[in-house]
Amino acid sequence: MTEQTTGVTAASGFRAAATTAGIKPSGKPDLALVVNEGPEYTAAAVFTRNKVFASPVKYTRAHNDGTFRAVILNSGNANACNGAQGDRDAEATAAAVGEALGVPASEVAVCSTGLIGDTLPMDKLLAGVATVTTAVKEPSAGSREAGLAAATAIMTTDTVVKQAVYHGDGWTLGGMGKGVGMMAPSLATMLVVLTTDAHVDDPAPYLNSAAEVTFDCIDIDGSTSTNDTVILMANGASGVTPSEGEFRDAVHQVCLDLARQLQGDAEGVTKRVTVTVTGTATDGDAKTAARVLGRDNLFKCAMFGSDPNWGRTLAAVGMAPVPMDAEKISVSFNGHPVCVDATGAPGARDVDLSGPDIDVHVDLGTGGPGHATVWTTDLSHEYVHINSAYSS
Amino acid sequence: MTEQTTGVTAASGFRAAATTAGIKPSGKPDLALVVNEGPEYTAAAVFTRNKVFASPVKYTRAHNDGTFRAVILNSGNANACNGAQGDRDAEATAAAVGEALGVPASEVAVCSTGLIGDTLPMDKLLAGVATVTTAVKEPSAGSREAGLAAATAIMTTDTVVKQAVYHGDGWTLGGMGKGVGMMAPSLATMLVVLTTDAHVDDPAPYLNSAAEVTFDCIDIDGSTSTNDTVILMANGASGVTPSEGEFRDAVHQVCLDLARQLQGDAEGVTKRVTVTVTGTATDGDAKTAARVLGRDNLFKCAMFGSDPNWGRTLAAVGMAPVPMDAEKISVSFNGHPVCVDATGAPGARDVDLSGPDIDVHVDLGTGGPGHATVWTTDLSHEYVHINSAYSS
Numbered sequence: 070m071t072e073q074t075t076g077v078t079a080a081s082g083f084r085a086a087a088t089t090a091g092i093k094p095s096g097k098p099d100l101a102l103v104v105n106e107g108p109e110y111t112a113a114a115v116f117t118r119n120k121v122f123a124s125p126v127k128y129t130r131a132h133n134d135g136t137f138r139a140v141i142l143n144s145g146n147a148n149a150c151n152g153a154q155g156d157r158d159a160e161a162t163a164a165a166v167g168e169a170l171g172v173p174a175s176e177v178a179v180c181s182t183g184l185i186g187d188t189l190p191m192d193k194l195l196a197g198v199a200t201v202t203t204a205v206k207e208p209s210a211g212s213r214e215a216g217l218a219a220a221t222a223i224m225t226t227d228t229v230v231k232q233a234v235y236h237g238d239g240w241t242l243g244g245m246g247k248g249v250g251m252m253a254p255s256l257a258t259m260l261v262v263l264t265t266d267a268h269v270d271d272p273a274p275y276l277n278s279a280a281e282v283t284f285d286c287i288d289i290d291g292s293t294s295t296n297d298t299v300i301l302m303a304n305g306a307s308g309v310t311p312s313e314g315e316f317r318d319a320v321h322q323v324c325l326d327l328a329r330q331l332q333g334d335a336e337g338v339t340k341r342v343t344v345t346v347t348g349t350a351t352d353g354d355a356k357t358a359a360r361v362l363g364r365d366n367l368f369k370c371a372m373f374g375s376d377p378n379w380g381r382t383l384a385a386v387g388m389a390p391v392p393m394d395a396e397k398i399s400v401s402f403n404g405h406p407v408c409v410d411a412t413g414a415p416g417a418r419d420v421d422l423s424g425p426d427i428d429v430h431v432d433l434g435t436g437g438p439g440h441a442t443v444w445t446t447d448l449s450h451e452y453v454h455i456n457s458a459y460s461s
Numbered sequence: 462m463t464e465q466t467t468g469v470t471a472a473s474g475f476r477a478a479a480t481t482a483g484i485k486p487s488g489k490p491d492l493a494l495v496v497n498e499g500p501e502y503t504a505a506a507v508f509t510r511n512k513v514f515a516s517p518v519k520y521t522r523a524h525n526d527g528t529f530r531a532v533i534l535n536s537g538n539a540n541a542c543n544g545a546q547g548d549r550d551a552e553a554t555a556a557a558v559g560e561a562l563g564v565p566a567s568e569v570a571v572c573s574t575g576l577i578g579d580t581l582p583m584d585k586l587l588a589g590v591a592t593v594t595t596a597v598k599e600p601s602a603g604s605r606e607a608g609l610a611a612a613t614a615i616m617t618t619d620t621v622v623k624q625a626v627y628h629g630d631g632w633t634l635g636g637m638g639k640g641v642g643m644m645a646p647s648l649a650t651m652l653v654v655l656t657t658d659a660h661v662d663d664p665a666p667y668l669n670s671a672a673e674v675t676f677d678c679i680d681i682d683g684s685t686s687t688n689d690t691v692i693l694m695a696n697g698a699s700g701v702t703p704s705e706g707e708f709r710d711a712v713h714q715v716c717l718d719l720a721r722q723l724q725g726d727a728e729g730v731t732k733r734v735t736v737t738v739t740g741t742a743t744d745g746d747a748k749t750a751a752r753v754l755g756r757d758n759l760f761k762c763a764m765f766g767s768d769p770n771w772g773r774t775l776a777a778v779g780m781a782p783v784p785m786d787a788e789k790i791s792v793s794f795n796g797h798p799v800c801v802d803a804t805g806a807p808g809a810r811d812v813d814l815s816g817p818d819i820d821v822h823v824d825l826g827t828g829g830p831g832h833a834t835v836w837t838t839d840l841s842h843e844y845v846h847i848n849s850a851y852s853s
Contacts, residue, residue, distance in 0.1 A: 453841060453844075
């Protein structure tokens with residue numbers, strides 16, 4: 070019986086294990102395994118939209134046909150841009166896991182995160198696979214601790230473990246995630262594994278729609294990883310078939326929880342900035358404009374400085390390739406109007422942005438019903454420090 | 462007789478003056494005037510493509526019909542996002558200059574740069590206009606020093622004066638510019654004034670084509686100003702009509718010189734990074750991809766850290782919305798191949814990027830003839846410092 074707790078082992082019939090394979094120079098844990106014990110093995114996955122994608126993405130996408138029984142994840146090396154060798158290494162990893170677990174290699178998903186462009190140390194990785202595939206058969210592999218260990222082993226520059234859970238009536242959906250930078254238009258640099266003991270015929274539509282309004286709305290630095298992967302596995306072990314509405318809400322809630330944890334732990338973040346755009350013809354236009362603002366370095370530096378610089382906000386959204394009424398743009402910070410009809414509002418320079426959360430609302434003045442929210446962060450010294458000093 | 466030197470007074474028949482009107486809290490010079498004494502008054506101008514544009518841009522664009530006799534430029538206040546009051550202030554500025562010089566207000570171009578969203582202190586500005594319109598009639602207003610004073614008075618966070626010159630056979634083209642941040646897709650946050658004593662029937666095509674391959678290729682931070690303006694005035698005072706080819710080359714050369722000065726003085730720059738993309742179907746595709754890379758914060762942080770991180774280069778260009786052959790992408794840094802066919806090259810991690818200039822060449826592998834270059838910078842602590850501490 071799985072404990073009622075958070076993470077990938079919260080749902081019944083899921084096990085996890087982790088180890089230090091030696092992929093990371095730091096000597097920290099770097100290999101995790103999540104196994105679905107059934108009785109069902111339905112799964113769905115979404116991947117990076119980057120045209121340059123890593124070998125594990127290539128492998129897992131090729132086998133994303135509705136069934137995964139296990140996910141093997143390594144940190145410390147992205148296995149990206151390694152050519153045919155990288156493809157062979159991803160295949161060999163899945164094959165080793167499949168053989169040890171007695172499942173087809175095609176039902177093993179592979180995820181990697183870390184430095185791009187170095188080939189995997191396969192001797193170390195395969196020794197680690199032997200360790201985790203053995204450990205996952207121990208009774209303790211269904212525990213909260215095992216889930217936590219897996220969530221820890223996928224961290225790179227993450228400073229905190231990221232786990233979430235939804236408890237339904239007799240069933241559970243849990244998950245873990247990692248991601249700190251390279252967070253952009255479709256997914257962040259993220260690996261996420263969700264597990265549920267609910268019975269779900271086809272989890273793909275639920276995962277797709279939830280990802281679109283959660284992970285896909287994080288835009289930390291306009292950069293998109295070669296390795297982004299989100300996988301949901303369902304085993305029906307609870308015997309419960311939630312209503313479509315409840316399952317949709319549950320997936321959305323857990324994805325949202327993890328997405329906000331990713332935003333909060335983004336590299337160098339000192340402010341979580343929520344950008345909402347309204348007053349466009351369509352939601353798509355609003356999302357485009359919100360992304361343009363959320364990526365603008367001058368705007369992000371102003372947020373770092375707690376500076377209610379609405380002029381930069383206007384200058385940034387003015388470049389969004391969407392229709393707007395430039396003379397009717399309005400902006401508010403933390404609910405205080407700072408710009409009305411493209412002109413400064415009284416007291417605009419005195420709005421207090423010193424707290425850790427800043428809400429920015431921009432109305433583009435067309436009168437249309439479009440609406441979208443994007444979560445970004447400020448641009449801090451620490452972001453520059455981490456990303457200039459860390460070859461990642 | 463104008464001295465053979467650089468700047469807006471290098472060409473015969475152009476005068477300049479500057480003063481401290483008191484617009485800048487720092488008490489530094491903040492108002493400049495450039496006057497064309499004729500005998501001809503042909504002119505051309507290009508402006509920001511931002512949908513949110515400042516009142517001086519609105520005014521000057523409305524009167525951009527081939528003739529300008531003077532340009533009045535203030536720093537310290539952008540006169541942007543000030544609604545109808547801003548429009549009236551720009552008009553009043555042109556009117557005051559026109560009246561003092563005895564020329565139509567419609568032949569006076571107005572440029573502003575500085576903080577967005579504060580109305581101009583018109584009492585101070587108009588007193589300053591009285592000063593510079595008087596000073597510009599003095600004999601010294603044609604001197605090198607007068608041009609230098611004008612170039613100094615348009616600086617904001619610029620750390621160096623930016624001037625350039627081309628000496629033809631009996632004629633001259635000179636210019637000044639300012640710009641340090643908010644440098645992006647079409648023009649930088651820049652004000653540029655070019656003056657020539659050549660006879661040119663219509664300078665617009667020359668200015669447009671030169672701007673497209675110079676100022677329009679600077680992309681420091683993906684941000685585009687509300688105030689960008691480049692103006693070229695020609696007076697025929699030399700009596701020389703250069704060939705089309707020579708005049709095209711001269712405008713290109715002076716714009717290029719100023720553009721590289723803008724890049725070199727960009728906020729917080731420690732590295733000048735030249736991004737060249739080839740192997741696309743079209744030049745436009747190459748420019749799009751070069752911009753995507755040039756704006757990628759992770760790439761820019763790696764440049765700051767002198768880190769030959771070609772993996773981030775691939776991850777960034779992989780998101781460019783242009784056709785590419787992702788398995789045939791090649792990258793070189795400073796002429797050293799670091800990635801061939803999307804796989805690391807031997808010695809890639811050891812390439813020395815410690816110097817102040819870094820050349821990045823990315824071939825997107827389609828075999829097409831597309832080619833483009835974009836000039837960007839690294840992303841440094843100083844950029845964050847300047848833009849979080851300075852309300853601009």
